[in-house]
Amino acid sequence: MDNFKIEGTKQTPKIAFSASTGILEISGRSIPENTFEFFNPVLLWLDSYSAVAPQKIVAKISLEYFNTSSSKYILEVLKRLKGMLNDGKEVLVEWYYEEDDEEMMETGEDYQDVSGLPFNIVAKED
Amino acid sequence: MNTYEKFRNMMDNHIVLSFKGEINSDIITMVLQIMETKLDAVSEKSSVRKKIFNVLVECMQNLYHHAEAEVEGDIHTRRAMLELFYDEDFYYILTGNYIKNVEISPLKDRIDRVNSLSKDELRQYYREILDNNIISNKGGADLGMIDMARKSGQKLDYNFTKVNDDLSFFDLKVKVDKKRDN
Incomplete structure (x- = not known):
């Protein structure tokens, strides 16, 4: 299966899914x-x-940053991963936030709660 | 008012940016780019700048999905306004757009509900709405108001002004505290 790659723009995120390594x-x-x-x-x-x-x-x-209409799709991505977890795969979500961005940390916790996936919430230092 | 008075007026009201015009995807992109550049130049903490930008993104998304068109003869134009200004304690993000009169009541209920909730209750409500698996056809997913209330940490201030039998003008003012740490 091919990798999936989209370069980031001012409006849209960078996507780099590596099929063979499982790093998304x-x-x-x-x-x-x-x-x-x-x-x-x-x-x-x-x-x-x-x-x-x-x-x-x-x-x-x-x-x-993400807007609320993106937030549902981010959850959809996580639900796909939850499906893989249910199929017996080992799935981990690493959620990064900038150190001073408490909201993005809380959002990570919200997604952890709603998706039921194992999360590692990590502060990035500037 | 002559131009100098207009200019003074904008200065005295600490208007960072004021926009009125047609709402489309290109305009939104450009307005957000200008806002971001302007915010980079203000002397607030990065967490405050980030909150302001977050609210702006959400406001523009609301305008994009929900602004009603004015109809003049055969011409339908989705005009709206957005303004960012500040005083000693707060930044204010003000938007205004047309809305159908029939949509006032449900919108008012939604904002009142959001305003009635505490910080923790808002978070719980956010999780509930996020989890209920409906992506509305307008894309807004109903999370916008909850998100703005959470990010701003303040009540949402709004008003409806009746324009005619079909339309009203909806304005929404979101405050961001300059000093709030979280």
Whole structure:
């Protein structure tokens, strides 16, 4: 299966999903108006990935800003990962936030709670 | 008012940026870029600047998804306004847009509900709405108001002004405390 890569822009995050290593990175910002257009291919890739993914999957999420219409899609990404966890894979979410950004830390906790996935919430120093 | 008076007026009211016009995707991108540049230049803590930008993003998203068009003859234009200004204690993010009169009541209920909740209750409510698996066709996912209330840590201030039998003007003012640490 091919890797999935999208460069980040001022509105949309960088996506770097490595099929063979199971490292799935989302970073930057996600503030587009049309979130469906952006996230639908991401979700479709994950749907196909679940059949071929390696035993260990690590999602590295490092977002500076995202709007609330992106927040549902981020949860959709996590739900795909939860499906893989339920299939017996080992899944870890590494949630990064900038040290002074308490909200982004809390948001990580919210996602941990709602998704039921193991999270590692990590402060990034500037 | 002559131009100098207008200029003084904007200075005295500490207007960082004021925008009125058609709302589309390109405009939103540009306004946010200008806002971000302007915020980089203000002397507030990065956590405060971040909060302001977050609220701005959410406000622009609201305008994009919910602003109603004015109809003049055959022309439908989605005009709205956005303003960022400050006083000694707060930054204020003010938006204004048209809304259908029939939509006032549900919107008012939603904001009142958000305003009635404590910080912890808001967080709980946010998780509930996030988890209920409906992505609304307007994309806003109903989380916007909750998110703005959480980020600002303040009550949302709003007003409706009736324009005609079909439309009203909805304004929303979100405050961000300059001194708040979290």
